Amino acid sequence: FVAKVKIDKPATWQQMFDDAWRTMKYRFYDPNMHGYDWDAMRARYQPLVEFVGDRQELLNIINEMIGELNASHTGAAPPPGGREGAVQTQHPGIEFTADEASGRYRVAHVYENGPADKDWVKVRVGDYLLAVDGRPVTARDNLWKYMHNQRLNRAMTLKLNDRPSEDGAWEARIEPVSTAQYATLRYERWVKERREMVDRLSGGRIGYLHIRAMDQTSLRKFEKELREFRNKPALIIDQRWNGGGNIEQQLLAILVQREYQIWQPRGTEPTERPFAGYFGRKIVLQNWRSASNAEMFPAGFRALGLGKTLGTTTMGAVIGTGSYSLIDGSTVRTPGVGVYLADAKRTNMENLGVKPDIEVENTPEDNLNGKDRQLEAAVAELLKELGAK
Incomplete structure (x- = not known):
């Protein structure tokens, strides 16, 4: 049995354009569309659809239109799936x-x-x-x-x-x-080098952990490493290069706990309660590539008075996003949730960027020479606090 279907591509592309425009109009978190006239945006870009030659050209036009909003977590993309038979780099480690x-x-x-x-x-x-x-x-x-x-x-x-x-x-x-597995090998080497650097500079007094992403895997790793470092008097929580996710509530719920009891079994080390908490000095490292939920975390860390933040201003890309499917399987990211600081102005975190308490930037020369100025400054700051305690 064979069924033949004739697809009117120009009509399909027109429908997809209208659907993408309408989706953003009624799902975007800000009903005022960041101050832009969304009907005028449709009038500006819709005439270009007549000249589209393929799907990618259509998606380019849609993305140009959505880009007018100056918002993160947006964009139209083709259906998932790589090209069959594509050449992919492999790595011997x-x-x-x-x-x-x-x-x-x-x-x-x-x-x-x-x-x-x-x-x-x-x-x-x-x-x-x-x-x-x-x-x-x-x-x-x-x-x-x-x-x-x-x-x-x-x-x-x-x-x-x-x-x-x-x-x-x-x-x-x-x-x-694969390239993804190779990236993990490089990441693990990077973390190990920084942990060794912190041990050396602090004489073993300061613990170091890195949060790679705001996902469940990273949360489980954070909980495990926090238990490993619970007896150290200070801790560096590094979340540079973290692209986001959604675990900042769980991280802060752990860190905000306060010591209320100490258990002392005979012949063993004492244990603070709650067991899952950490009660020493803390500092958070952030940089320009800390994005989305990795911006909400340092902002919450500071608001709860848990310690200082150090590094550079974060990306300024903070919206809760979802996805909408177009007729051919392409998708449009649709940020429907705004995130605001709990201050008197109710400051919108989108396009804001979280400023650190202590501004320190790693220069290109630092990166080439294997120097981590931000990490060194974090160790120095915690040692100063420990000395004053």
Whole structure:
């Protein structure tokens, strides 16, 4: 049985445009549309739909129109799903650096718990990379064009040596990971380095944890690490580079607790009650990429008097958003919930940005040199508070 359907693309695109415009008109959190005449916006952009050639051009027009609102958490996007057969980079869990003297790539770092961090994989920092899957590689080559998902075998074969020659070379078979998994390996290394830095600078007196996202996985990790650091007199809560989610209530409900009893079993360490709380000095790190719920958190942290915030002003992108599906499966993000400070002015947090109590910025030079000026300042501030206690 075969059914044929003729789709009138121009009519479909016109309907999708009207639907997107209408959805924003009746779902946007601010009925005044941030002060813009939404009917006038339709009159300005609707005539362009006649000249649309494909779906992406239509979505571009819709996004131009929605952009007039100057609001975050918005935008039209095509249906989910990647292109079939698309080339995707895969990663062996190794960082390589070009060695000018030898004209080869050398191993600069092997990621802990990564695909190359196995007993049966022979690789060390300083080794030379000679070939990938049988193809010779030099430092003049774009290394990543050899590392993709188009190979016949799932495993990647690297030819390595402790010298830049074939004599004594060996092959290592590694099952590479996706870009998302590689990002997690890099993230875990970043966190570990900062925790070690805090331990070194504070003499082990200050704990450090990072909240990667405002999701349930990060909440469970936060609870676990808070218990690990409960006996330290001070704690750095780092939520830089956090794009948001919706757990700030749970985080603040934990941190706002106050010690009311101490249990002292015979022969063991005392335990403060409530057990899930943390009662030492605290400071929150934030930056320009702390967004959405990761802005509500430091704002609430300050409003509840839990401690100071340090870093740079946050993104200023705070709205509760949802999604609406168009006729072809494309979606329009529809922010329907405004977020306001509980102050006398009831300040709208959208396009505001949460200013830190202590302004410290990491410069591009700091990033290149591996220096974290914000973290150093946070340690110094907490040590000062501990000294005055």
